Amino acid sequence: MDEIANLTSEYNITHFKKVNLFGSSKVGKKTLISYINHFSDKSNDFEIKKEDEDENNLNQENKITTLVEEVKKISITYYDTRKLDINLYITNVDNTELISDNLDTLLSNSECAIFMIDISSTNSFTKISELIPKIHEIMKSNLQYGDIPMFFISNKVDLELKREVSGFEVKELIDHYPGINNYEISLNLEKNANDETINEFIIKLCNTLSEQEKAYSFKHDSLNLVKICEPMKIVKESKLMKSVENSLNLLLLGSQEVGKTSFAQKLFSNLFKEETLSTLGIDIESTVAELYGALVKIELWDTVGQERLRSLPQKYYSKGDGFFLLYDVNDRKSFDDVAGWIKDIRKARGNTNEQDLEKKLDDEVLVLIGNKIDKIGKREVTKDEAIELANKYNVKYYETSCKQGINLYEILCDIIIQASSCNRRESTRVVMLQRENQVKSANSQKKKCC
Numbered sequence: 001m002d003e004i005a006n007l008t009s010e011y012n013i014t015h016f017k018k019v020n021l022f023g024s025s026k027v028g029k030k031t032l033i034s035y036i037n038h039f040s041d042k043s044n045d046f047e048i049k050k051e052d053e054d055e056n057n058l059n060q061e062n063k064i065t066t067l068v069e070e071v072k073k074i075s076i077t078y079y080d081t082r083k084l085d086i087n088l089y090i091t092n093v094d095n096t097e098l099i100s101d102n103l104d105t106l107l108s109n110s111e112c113a114i115f116m117i118d119i120s121s122t123n124s125f126t127k128i129s130e131l132i133p134k135i136h137e138i139m140k141s142n143l144q145y146g147d148i149p150m151f152f153i154s155n156k157v158d159l160e161l162k163r164e165v166s167g168f169e170v171k172e173l174i175d176h177y178p179g180i181n182n183y184e185i186s187l188n189l190e191k192n193a194n195d196e197t198i199n200e201f202i203i204k205l206c207n208t209l210s211e212q213e214k215a216y217s218f219k220h221d222s223l224n225l226v227k228i229c230e231p232m233k234i235v236k237e238s239k240l241m242k243s244v245e246n247s248l249n250l251l252l253l254g255s256q257e258v259g260k261t262s263f264a265q266k267l268f269s270n271l272f273k274e275e276t277l278s279t280l281g282i283d284i285e286s287t288v289a290e291l292y293g294a295l296v297k298i299e300l301w302d303t304v305g306q307e308r309l310r311s312l313p314q315k316y317y318s319k320g321d322g323f324f325l326l327y328d329v330n331d332r333k334s335f336d337d338v339a340g341w342i343k344d345i346r347k348a349r350g351n352t353n354e355q356d357l358e359k360k361l362d363d364e365v366l367v368l369i370g371n372k373i374d375k376i377g378k379r380e381v382t383k384d385e386a387i388e389l390a391n392k393y394n395v396k397y398y399e400t401s402c403k404q405g406i407n408l409y410e411i412l413c414d415i416i417i418q419a420s421s422c423n424r425r426e427s428t429r430v431v432m433l434q435r436e437n438q439v440k441s442a443n444s445q446k447k448k449c450c
Contacts (some may be wrong), residue, residue, distance in 0.1 A: 003243065004128065012288050015227045016073055016087040018109055018410055023116035024094050024124040028155040029069070031187040033117065034086065034109045039202050053271050053427040054364040067102050071405035073230070078206045079393065085230075086209075086430055087409055093127045098376065100131075104138055105373065105383075105399045109223055109410040112209060114151045117170075119184075120162040128152075129173055136177055146295060150180045151201065158186040159364070181208075226297075226413040232268040235288045240295070244288060247297040248419050249319055250412075253341055254326035257332040262402035263326065264302045267412060272403050282316065291420055298416065317348035317399050322365035322419040329370040329399070330378040335386070338363060342393050360394040365418040367396045367411060367420070374401040 007013075023029050074086045089106060093099050099106075107113075113135060117124040139148065152174050154165065167184065174180040183201045213224045228236055252260040261283070266272050268285045285301040288295055301316065325341055327334040343357045351361060360366075368390045370381065384401065391399035396414070400407045 007240055007243055009176065010235070010289050011229055011235070012286070012293075013227045013229050014075075014083075014085045015213075015224055015413075016085045016230070016409060017085045017111045017213075017224075018089065018112065019112040019205075019209075020089045020140055021114045021116065022091050022093050022099075022128065023129050024118070024121070025092055027116050027121070027124045027189045029090055029092075029116060029120040032153070032155070033072065033074070035187065035198055035348060036076060036086075036088075036202055037074050039078065039199075041170060046423065066376070066404065067098070067106065067401065068404050068406060076202070076206055078203055079323060082206070082210070084206045084209060089406070090297070093131055096127060096130055100134055100371065102399075103131075103134055103162050105407070106201065107135065107138055107253050107261045107427065108398065108407055110148055111212060112149050112151070112205070114153065114205075115153060116153045119154050119163060119165045120154050120159045125165040125169065132177060139234065145431075147179065148360070149187045149212065150313075151205065152182045153178050154182075154184045155187055157184045158188050173190065182245070206327045214259045221429065223410060223413040223417070224292055226416050227417075228409075228412070229268060229288045232285075232287040234286050235297075240288060241297070243295050245294045245295045246420075248321040248416065249299050249301060249316075250415060250419065251301045251303060251316065251320040251321045252324045253303055254324075255328075255331075255337045257325040258331070258334050259402045260302050260324075260326055262325070262354055263369075263371070263400070264300055264404045265407065266405055267300070267408050272405075287426070289416055291416060296420065297414070300413075305448075314348050318344050318350075320345075321422070322367075322369055324369055324415065325395075326369045326371050327381070328372050329386075330375050335370075335381045335389075339393070342395070344368070351436060358393055362379045363422050365415060365422055366393075367395075367398060367415055368399070370399040371402060373399050373406065 021029055021032070034253055041122075064320065068093050069090045070088075072088045072090065073405055074088055076086065078084065078086045089110075091099065091106060115128045115132060117128050152170065156165070170182065174182055180202075183197060185197050185201065187198070216327060235241060252263060254260055260271060264283070264285050265273070268287065284299055284300045285302070286297060289298050290296070301320075303316070323345060325338060327338050327343075345355050345366065346361060346364070348359055349364065351357060351359075369385065370383070370386050375378075386399075396413050398407055402408065
């Protein structure tokens with residue numbers, strides 16, 4: 001185990017916790033990220049990314065045309081030795097309707113929520129006040145989320161003379177939702193007299209997430225169990241590969257132009273290209289993950305989606321440990337093809353009864369993914385339709401944006417856990433059969449001897 005720990009440290013194998021940061025434009029989100037990103041820099045000598053001061057930027061509701069401003073990976077070192085890795089979803093809430101319609105997607109597998117306001121802007125407080133009850137309702141109605149830690153940050157306290165939101169108003173709001181950590185801060189480097197409050201917030205955030213990881217360490221479906229090589233890339237180092245105990249083959253399936261290649265590129269290289277060449281056969285990307293204290297090789301197979309070549313990947317279905325089945329939420333035809341893909345998988349994996357193709361196989365790990373949710377206003381397939389289809393075939397459903405990186409990492413962690421669990425059950429079954437055969441063989445030999 002010590003050898004594995006040294007290897008994972010050397011090759012930066014880690015779990016990135018999903019944290020959502022909500023706030024209106026120009027409340028200081030980018031500045032806060034700069035502080036978090038450079039928390040280990042004791043000199044405070046770093047460049048601060050200021051909010052965009054352009055009045056024609058994102059401060060008008062009709063110009064908010066994206067679900068998240070950015071999905072940013074951050075590594076924090078605190079108490080000099082401890083390390084925490086965060087997948088930070090930075091969301092502008094000026095367009096309340098757009099965000100509300102997609103809150104469950106943004107919160108999927110979230111491990112923390114941070115709400116940020118500007119005390120000199122009543123509007124920023126109003127938007128967050130509308131958002132918190134909706135988030136609370138989603139968490140209360142869906143056991144997947146549980147009681148995730150939440151933080152409320154009132155920024156720009158150095159502008160006390162311009163204050164429009166009182167501390168009493170903030171307290172009155174958060175008192176309805178016990179457990180929210182409340183901080184008043186100033187992120188103005190020149191006027192900042194309470195930087196200790198910022199440090200206190202960051203340390204509290206780190207400690208809370210670390211304690212949460214310990215609490216979930218034995219929970220069967222906790223994403224904290226999975227640590228992945230970052231940046232994801234083909235790992236050729238022999239020392240690391242020699243310690244790999246198992247491998248998982250994960251297949252990307254779906255019709256042409258649903259975003260399979262973009263899914264793989266964004267995951268493994270953090271790149272997104274508007275135009276990609278069609279996959280002609282099978283493209284394979286690989287990395288290494290740590291699960292249950294063991295190293296696992298992860299191979300992601302990007303398959304052809306063209307109808308005339310659709311039979312090509314079918315011979316690999318029996319070798320697949322898990323399947324990502326993508327469709328484009330803006331393309332009705334790609335959604336209509338989903339049922340055919342599921343049936344093809346189940347037939348190839350041994351279900352020959354046409355009447356039972358809606359039933360999930362015991363060893364099947366399949367996730368249905370609605371991609372390209374970043375194309376606001378072009379949607380042809382509703383979320384309810386997709387959930388109904390997923391329930392019909394008893395598969396999990398996620399929504400993603402390869403362009404913005406929404407939910408890709410979390411889906412990969414989820415499918416690794418599911419596939420590994422199936423592998424362990426299958427390995428146990430094989431061992432039991434082998435032992436049973438050995439016992440039968442031994443009894444047979446005894447009878448012959450008699």
